[in-house]
Amino acid sequence: MSEAEFLAAYDPRAYPAVAVTVDVVALTIRGGGLRVLLIRRGEQPYAGRWSLPGGFIQPGEDLPQAAARELAEETGLSDRVHIEQLASYGAPDRDPRMRVVSVSYLAFAPDLPDPRAGTDASEAAWHPVGGTPELAFDHDRILAHGLERARGKLEYTPLATAFAGDTFTISELRGVYETVWGVPLHAGNFHRKILSVPGFVESTGETTESGGARGGPRAKLYRAGDARLLHPALLRPAREETIR
């Protein structure tokens, strides 16, 4: 049997039906804290519960495309957003309707506008991370995974600049790290480090229009550099309990 003959005779229904969804952990920094985009479900199952934005993949649509679409449906934005695959979840009972495998994506963006509700959701909002309600499906686990990935990514990639605007000060960048990691960093050492990593940031030659809200001199402005990896990496203070 040739490949053409085989395909003509092939019956897709011979395999058990599985649905594939994408779910997006979209993170931004707002109001001085890290926030995640959540949707209040308007339909069964878990109607009324908060969940990550997501939905079934469409025919002819690639996975990253589906993730970008789901995010755009809620935020209106698809530009300036970094998006990457996180992991997949496929426990047989994770969705009571049927067998559903979810491919999760992680998205970072600078301070985004208020979301608008999509078609199948009754409400959408940026929730402060750490104070999120119990989510639908296994989305709590996906969110936790996304947060851990985001924290790790800041260490060895210039991703923090994706949370900042087009230009930013070293202090703003430090604020991103402190917010995502949840730890205070030594301002002087951070400053030295950022400028010593090749390609992390490049100077615009400009400074801020005025000093900080509570005083201090004008700060120099930078934009993201051309590095894709930070070398040497910018490591979080090690926590003993995570090692063993």
Add this chain to the structure above:
Amino acid sequence: MSEAEFLAAYDPRAYPAVAVTVDVVALTIRGGGLRVLLIRRGEQPYAGRWSLPGGFIQPGEDLPQAAARELAEETGLSDRVHIEQLASYGAPDRDPRMRVVSVSYLAFAPDLPDPRAGTDASEAAWHPVGGTPELAFDHDRILAHGLERARGKLEYTPLATAFAGDTFTISELRGVYETVWGVPLHAGNFHRKILSVPGFVESTGETTESGGARGGPRAKLYRAGDARLLHPALLRPAREETIR
């Protein structure tokens, strides 16, 4: 409508049929080189071509379970094998039969026995990495991804010990790093580093029965320690081209 009523009325066929497979990048060290487990396909499509071991998930089976099953079908082993999720691939045309989303897994194991062919494969073998034939589907891309992940994991986890036996010498461990990374390492510095990272290895108090095949003294034997992360990490020599 209550959730129970909703579920009773729910029709899974309303969604487009998608099949989900798991594919496994199984790596071992044999004959002084890194090798990957490949299967020669016995059925259409891509009959006769080499591919990663994998197959459709079964009803009621979780994803890691499916990956372990596929690996065990080819190698007979499921014990002593580290297995972790790699990524998912879902381009609409990646399988000519139908829409297939593949969840890939990465597996490491010490020198494994010769594989045996599974039910839907005509042949299975450990192929030296770097000299693999063109693979079926998008498996070349998955393999490349798996290799890069494996190389990175050696940096900050004690995973290298998963390639070694129950006990091993520092030189054998160095051999794992050199094989997977493809670069020679400074023996003295490596030795110092391994012993200085807390929990990486612990001494058994024993030594090898004899010296090396080509001479040299007996080496002390170690076993894997209790660390889950290496701190500080054991970084590869930086290659400028990977940073930008």
Add this chain to the structure above:
DNA sequence: CGGGTTATTCTCATAATGAGATTGTCTCAA
């Protein structure tokens, strides 16, 4: 104007790394 705030730069101690050399044990072949 003056105190408090913050950007930026320095200093100094300590930790980690890269490169090379030394010592002594072992295998193999002449």
Add this chain to the structure above:
DNA sequence: TTGAGACAATCTCATTATGAGAATAACCCG
């Protein structure tokens, strides 16, 4: 049997990276 070469293990020394603290000066606000 012996000498050459291989190699485990340890050490030295220069360089780089990090952590902690302090100094300087610009800027806000009351």
